[in-house]
Amino acid sequence: MYRKILAPIDLCEAAMTQKGIAAALEIASTGKAQLRLVNVQWLTPFAFADYVPVDLEARLRDDLEAELVKLAEQMDYPKELVSTVLRFGVIYSEVLAEAEAWGADLIVVGSHRPIMSTYLLGSNAAAIARHAKCSVLVLRP
Structure with a gap:
């Protein structure tokens, strides 16, 4: 099955984060x-510097x-199998870079229902699914 699973989480979206982690x-x-x-x-x-x-x-x-570590500690899973990482930049490209650098063979990502702006501009989940070199599971509410 899968050996390394990457779960991108949005700390501002508690419900989606919990669903993705589960x-x-x-x-x-x-x-x-x-x-x-x-x-x-x-x-x-x-400009805001x-x-x-x-x-x-x-x-x-x-x-x-600290928030990421707290989330990881709350998970009912062997602690030696859980890690966290914080990255800065464009969401989808950083998730893809982390997946490749870490050697993930599955990305589990949450996504909102598409709205007009997502159809026109695209979403992070869509970009991740489109460009990932590994399998991607997109979760919807």
Whole structure:
């Protein structure tokens, strides 16, 4: 079955995050696969650099990494098989980069129902599914 499952999570979407983690855990538990939670945050735009504290990204990184670790610790799964990573940049490209760098063979990603703007602009889940080099499971509400 799957050996390495990557679960991109949105810390601002609790319901979708829990659904994604539950699905990833169910799949991972069938073969004791490794599970990695990844969260991607946007970088502060250069135009706003003068208006934010100098250490904003470092403080943000510390807080978000702590949230990821807390989520991982709450999971009913062997702790040695769970890892977390925080990345900064464009969501779909960072998820794809993490999947390739880590050697994921499955990505479990949540997605909202498509709306007009998603049809015109595309969604992160669609871009991940379209460009991933491994299998992708897209979860809908």
